[in-house]
Each structure stands twice: as C-alpha cells, then as structure tokens.
Amino acid sequence: MTKKTLLTLTLNGEETDVATPMDATLLETLREDMGVLSVKRGCNQGVCGSCTVILDGEPVRSCLTLSARCKGHDLRTIEGYEADDIMASLKQHLTQSGGIQCGFCTSGVLLSAQTYLAENPHPTRDGVKSALSGNLCRCTGYRTIVDAVCDAAVEVAR
C-alpha cells in the first residue's frame, strides 16, 4: 500500500484533513482522497485546463501542483461558489448558450471565467478569449462559451 501522509488544507472555506500519498498531485488528492470529482483529469500535462482550481485566490493547474505544497493553503473548487453571483450568472448563460456539451471542460472554464470577471467587470470579447486561452474545449468551438461569458458580464454589471 502507498504510504500516506496527513495534510490540512482549507477546501471551499472549511478546514479539512486528508490522508494522501506524499507525492500526489492536488488533482489526485482531490479526486481520489477527497471525492471532489468536478476537478477533471484531462491531459495531466498542464495544457487542457480541465483540472483548474483556485489556490490562494489564483487559478492553477491541480495536475501540476503537488499536494504537499498546499498544506495550510486555501483551495477553492467550483463547489465553493454556490453563493457567488458571477458564478450563478455564468452557469445560467453557459447552459442557455449551448456552451456546455460533454461538460468535461466546464468546471475549469467556469473557474477561469469567474476569476476573470471578478477582476474585469466590463471585459472585451478579446479579453474573454485571452482569459480562457488556457481552457481547451473539444465540443463547442468556443463561440458559445465566449458568448456566455460576455452575456454574464453584462448581466452582473447591471
């Protein structure tokens, strides 16, 4: 059996203890030891963005982050945004626009978009594209996703 080590971190506002292999990535710890399945393993190379999480307020790749580095740090996944207006609007517009098809990239897209809109309440379309450039989607062709983020921005600003 793989030797596990005990880590304490804050997940979505709650201090949590988790036993995880010492060399696990944050992606492995979240999915396999904490049951957080919204965080997806796509490429496992830091390219696709489906494993994006928010570490100390900044988006990072959980597949490239060692869990050991997250000891005592603040971690947010999409479940941590239940009460967030921007996220609620993004979810609604993404569903309406057809920006969700298979859904595999969606939580990463939402976390990148939420972080971007929280800092840029009046974005340009190019700004949105650039903010989402680290999130690959193989279904939609992106237009409907960019539409949804722009529409959400307008709604939240209203």
Place this chain on the structure above:
Amino acid sequence: MTEIYTPKSIQEAISFLAAHPDARPLAGGATLIAMRNAGLIEASHFVSLSEIGELQGIAKTGEGIRIGAMTRHRETAECDLLTGSLAVVRQAAGMIANRPVRNMGTMGGAVSNADPAADYLPALACVDAVVTLAGPDGQRDVPVRTFVQDWYETALDEGEIVIAITLPAPRNELSLYRKVARVTGDYATASCAIAMDGDTIRVAIGACGPGPIRDTEAEETLRGHLANPEAVTAFAGQLAALADPIDDVRGSAEYRLALIPRLIHAGLRQMKLAEVA
C-alpha cells in the same frame, strides 16, 4: 514513490542535493511535474524550493535588478521595476502560456530547463542578464549568453541550482518581445527580443537553435543604419546564419529561418510607432 523535501534555505537545499544524487530540485512544477506525470523522469526526492525566502521576489540592487529564481512569471509580468530596456523581460513573462501556468512557473525553473522555444532566454540574452548558480562549491555567475551550451544543456553542474537572475539597471530605451506562435500562449515557433537606444540595437532570436542567438559584432555594424531596410535585412541574415533550427510540430526549419528577418523588421516598425506615440 518520490519523497518531498522542503528546505528553508539555499544551503539546506544544496546540502540535501549533494547527499542524494537521485533527488531533483523542484521549482514551480509547470514542466517537471508534467514530465513526472508522463513517466519521463524518476526521482528519489523532489527538493521543493518553494519555501526558501532568499529565492523569492524582485529587488533593486547595486548591480541592477535581481530576480529570485522562484519568482513566478505572473509577478515578473507585472513588475514595475522592469521598464525601458528591461520591458522586454516583463513582456516575455506575460506571453508565457496562460494565467494558471504563469501563477506556477518560475524564472529559475524556466532558465534551468532551457527549453529552446521558451520565452525568457532570448529576452534575458538581449539585456545581458547574468545567472547566479549555487552548488556544493559555492556561488558563481554565468552570463545568460553562455549559460545554454547545447540542446537542453546548460552551465549547471551536478548539484547546482539557479538562485537568481540579475539584469543590468534599466536604461531609458525602447525594448520589446515578439513571438510567432500557433496560438496565444504556445511555445514560440520563433521569437525575437529587441532593445533600441537611438541608433543602436541589441537583438536576440529565440527558438531557432539550442539557445538564444545574438551577434554583438553585427549589432555594431548596424549602428547608425537602423533606418535603412537593406542594412536591417543584412543584419537579420547574419543572425540567421548563426541559427540551427529544427523541423517540428510548430514549423519547419526553413520557415523558422524565414521568420527571423520578418520578426526583426516588424519589431523595429512597432518600436518606431511607440516612439511617435
């Protein structure tokens, strides 16, 4: 299983690496963990440099601007100290990959990895940066232009790590970083770092050989002839003659050679516009 060791000082990191030959220093992880995930590397230990205070941050020193090896790309991309001749370094940082990766990757890690298509090395070569290494025998400084010795081979000896990159104090010049890439945030197909002071320029080309390409003699010859397009084309030809590009998924060697004069001409045009504005 790889054990994780997290030293608090450079000395602890060096001593641990000296005692454990199969350990590997770990900076931001943006490349090393991806390689581990792909089964390309094995290590007895990762020596995580993330909690060594001496490796963090950007500061003014007597010699110029010192960038700690563990400074993330994001911090470099937003640093107000990198102006004038050093703006090229700030711009290169901002063009690396995408925000999540810029939050993770570090200058020391990127320089040590010496990926020929990565963005920092040409920018650092253009501004004559110096890399500071620390190892069992102490510290030493290596000019970035001689740091890369061959494809993915650097001046780093066994047990050494990069601890800082020092840039000469910013001069009141224009500088810029341009790259041709398949999409925003990709590695460069070819790239170009330029600093211009009146009638002289310094140019480094990236992704067209194992390390950045510069020719200070050719730069000297071009002095005073920047407004002459034929002279600039001849200068670009001298840099292209030093190139050793490869064919890969981002472009053919022939295409890369064709990009060199275009990048330089386009960069100079962009600078002239900036000068007017």
